[in-house]
Amino acid sequence: MKEKIAVAYSGGLDTSVIAKWLQEKYNAEVITVSANLGQQKELVGIEEKAYKTGAKKAIVLDLRDAFATEYIFPALKAGALYEHTYPMATSLGRPLIAKALVDVAKAEGCTAVAHGCTGKGNDQVRFEAAIAALAPDLKVYAPLREWEFKSREEEIEYCQKHGIPVKATKENPYSIDENMWGTSIECGILENPRVAPPEDAYQRTVSPENAPNESVTVEIEFENGVPISLDGKTLAPVDLIMKLNEIAGAHGIGRLDLIENRLVGIKSRELYEAPAATVLHFAHRELERLTLDKDTMHYKAKLANDYADLIYNGLWFSPLRYALNAFVEETQKVVSGVATLKLYKGNISLLSRWSPNSLYDESLATYTEEDQFDHKASIGFIKIYSLPLKTYYRINGAPIPEQEAMAK
Numbered sequence: 001m002k003e004k005i006a007v008a009y010s011g012g013l014d015t016s017v018i019a020k021w022l023q024e025k026y027n028a029e030v031i032t033v034s035a036n037l038g039q040q041k042e043l044v045g046i047e048e049k050a051y052k053t054g055a056k057k058a059i060v061l062d063l064r065d066a067f068a069t070e071y072i073f074p075a076l077k078a079g080a081l082y083e084h085t086y087p088m089a090t091s092l093g094r095p096l097i098a099k100a101l102v103d104v105a106k107a108e109g110c111t112a113v114a115h116g117c118t119g120k121g122n123d124q125v126r127f128e129a130a131i132a133a134l135a136p137d138l139k140v141y142a143p144l145r146e147w148e149f150k151s152r153e154e155e156i157e158y159c160q161k162h163g164i165p166v167k168a169t170k171e172n173p174y175s176i177d178e179n180m181w182g183t184s185i186e187c188g189i190l191e192n193p194r195v196a197p198p199e200d201a202y203q204r205t206v207s208p209e210n211a212p213n214e215s216v217t218v219e220i221e222f223e224n225g226v227p228i229s230l231d232g233k234t235l236a237p238v239d240l241i242m243k244l245n246e247i248a249g250a251h252g253i254g255r256l257d258l259i260e261n262r263l264v265g266i267k268s269r270e271l272y273e274a275p276a277a278t279v280l281h282f283a284h285r286e287l288e289r290l291t292l293d294k295d296t297m298h299y300k301a302k303l304a305n306d307y308a309d310l311i312y313n314g315l316w317f318s319p320l321r322y323a324l325n326a327f328v329e330e331t332q333k334v335v336s337g338v339a340t341l342k343l344y345k346g347n348i349s350l351l352s353r354w355s356p357n358s359l360y361d362e363s364l365a366t367y368t369e370e371d372q373f374d375h376k377a378s379i380g381f382i383k384i385y386s387l388p389l390k391t392y393y394r395i396n397g398a399p400i401p402e403q404e405a406m407a408k
C-alpha cells in the first residue's frame with residue numbers, strides 16, 4: 001500500500017516542490033493541509049494549486065478563531081515576549097499548524113506528515129516537538145533538510161518540468177512569515193546588522209515619519225485578561241485583533257528590529273511588525289499594574305520570561321507550559337477594565353486606566369488633607385524592617401565601601 005503523507009502547504013515554491021517531490025521520491029500519496037491564521041496573503045486558489053502538484057486531496061482550514069483564543073490570548077495574558085521584546089507571531093502559529101496537520105493525518109489514515117522548514121531554524125523544532133507530543137508514532141519528513149535542490153532556480157526548474165505553475169514574479173528579496181499576530185521578515189540585505197531596514201522590507205505598517213500628524217485614541221476593554229471591546233464596541237477576538245492591526249499599523253506602531261538567540265544556537269536578525277500585539281501587550285500590562293497585588297505582579301514577571309522561552313523553543317504542548325498557564329489564568333481573574341491609549345507616529349502613550357478591581361486607593365495615595373494613610377504606623381514598620389541591618393552592622397561595623405571611603 002502507498003504511504004500517505006499530510007503536508008503542511010502554504011502554496012509557495014518550497015511546499016509546492018515538497019508536495020510533488022514526496023510523491024516521486026517515496027511513491028507516496030499526498031494530502032495538503034493549508035491553515036488560515038489570518039495572514040494577509042490570500043489562500044484563494046490554493047486547492048487548485050495543490051491538485052496541480054498531484055495531491056490526492058487539498059484541505060484548507062480556517063483556524064483564525066482558535067489561533068486568537070487558544071494561542072494568542074494565553075500568550076498575551078502571560079505577558080510572553082521573547083527576550084522581552086518579540087510577541088512571537090511565528091512561534092505561536094507553529095503548534096497550531098502542527099496540531100491541524102496531526103488531526104488531518106489521523107482522520108485520513110496517514111502514516112507520516114511533512115513540513116517545509118529549513119534545517120537551521122526554530123520552526124522545524126516547533127513542528128516536530130508538537131508532533132512528538134500529539135502523535136508520538138507519526139513519521140515526519142522535512143524535505144528541505146535532505147533534498148538535492150541548491151537554489152530557488154533549481155526548484156523552479158523542477159516545477160516547470162512537472163507542470164506545477166510558478167508565479168513568474170520577481171523574487172521577494174526577503175523571507176516573510178505572517179499571520180494576524182504579526183509579520184516576521186528576514187534574509188537579503190537584512191542579514192547585515194549594520195544596515196538599517198529598507199522601507200520596502202515592511203509589509204503592514206507605515207513608517208512613523210509617514211504616519212498621520214493627528215494622533216488617534218483607542219479605548220480597549222479587557223475581561224479576565226482578554227480584550228473584548230474596542231472603542232466601546234464589543235468585537236470577536238479575530239475582528240478586534242485585525243481592526244487594531246489596521247489602526248495601529250497606520251500610525252507606525254509595532255515595528256521591531258531584533259538580533260535574537262535561536263534555539264539552534266545561531267544569532268539571527270529579524271524585523272517584526274506587530275501593531276495589534278504591541279498595543280494589546282501595552283494595554284494589558286497597564287491594567288495589571290492597576291489590578292494585581294505587588295507580589296503576584298512581580299512573580300508573574302519572572303514567569304513571563306519562562307513562558308516566552310517555552311513558546312519560542314517549541315514546547316507549547318509541554319507539561320510545564322500547562323502548569324505555568326494555570327498560574328497565569330489564576331492571576332487574570334481580576335484583570336478587567338479599560339485602558340485608553342494614544343497612538344502617534346510609532347509611539348503609544350497611556351491616557352487613562354480604569355478597573356472595577358482597581359487596587360489603587362486615592363485616599364491612601366493622596367498628599368491632600370483627604371489622606372487616610374496612618375503616617376505614624378510607619379515608625380514601627382521601619383523600626384522592625386531595618387532591625388536586621390541595625391543588628392548586622394552593629395556587630396560587623398559599617399558596610400565595607402563606607403569604611404573605605406571614611407579611611408580616605
Ligand code: ARG
Pocket residue numbers: 088090091122123175176177184185186270
Ligand atoms: N525568528 C522568528 C521565530 O523564530 C521567525 C522565524 C520565521 N521568519 C521568517 N521570516 N520566515 O519565531
